[in-house]
Amino acid sequence: MRIILGDHDMHSTTDTPIVSRTVASVVKHRNFDLETYNHDIALLRLRKTVTFSKRVRPVCLPKAPSTEPAGKVGTVVGWGRVSEGGALPSIAQEVQVPILSLEQCRFQSKYRPSRITSYMLCAGKGSQDSCQGDSGGPLLVQNGEKYELI
Incomplete structure (x- = not known):
């Protein structure tokens, strides 16, 4: 790989x-x-180290214990579809999404509330969301001058 x-x-x-x-x-x-x-x-x-540059940088992990991300705005980045069933873009996309509380997630998502565990989170609103092909991509929250992976 x-x-x-x-x-x-x-x-x-x-x-x-x-x-x-x-x-x-x-x-x-x-x-x-x-x-x-x-x-x-x-x-x-x-297998080999990576030299960081303007285009290649690490993302920070939040300091433990991290604060609850609900109510913050996150950034999703990826090459996923821009509409359900649509074409895959060649240029990386990003979108700002609100991060929901666990309660909001359980009762506003299309999934049964019992499927949303306490280890999960939801982000997005209306058409502002990640989509097919974005799975595994980052959800980032700005913390001062840095972005942290949520």
Whole structure:
């Protein structure tokens, strides 16, 4: 498996140079639950180091214990569809989304309330949302000069 860093337009060859790395190993969360999708996160260990640049930077992890993100505005980034069933864009998209409380999530989503566990969160409103193809992408919240991964 390989990852590509720093890409913005997948169809452009004149875009900023990308960085490609081979994944040496995948470290899944030890409590990942395939039935509920709780702890659906993993770390990718790369075979070679990455030099950071203007286009390739790490995202910060929140300091533990993190504050409740509900009520904050997050940023979702990805190459997912811009409408349900629509075409995939070649340029990375981003959208600002409100982060909902667990109660709002359980009673405003299309899923049964029991399917939304205390390990999950919801973000979005109306047509402002991530979409098909954005799964696994980041939800970021600005904290001062930095962005933190939620």
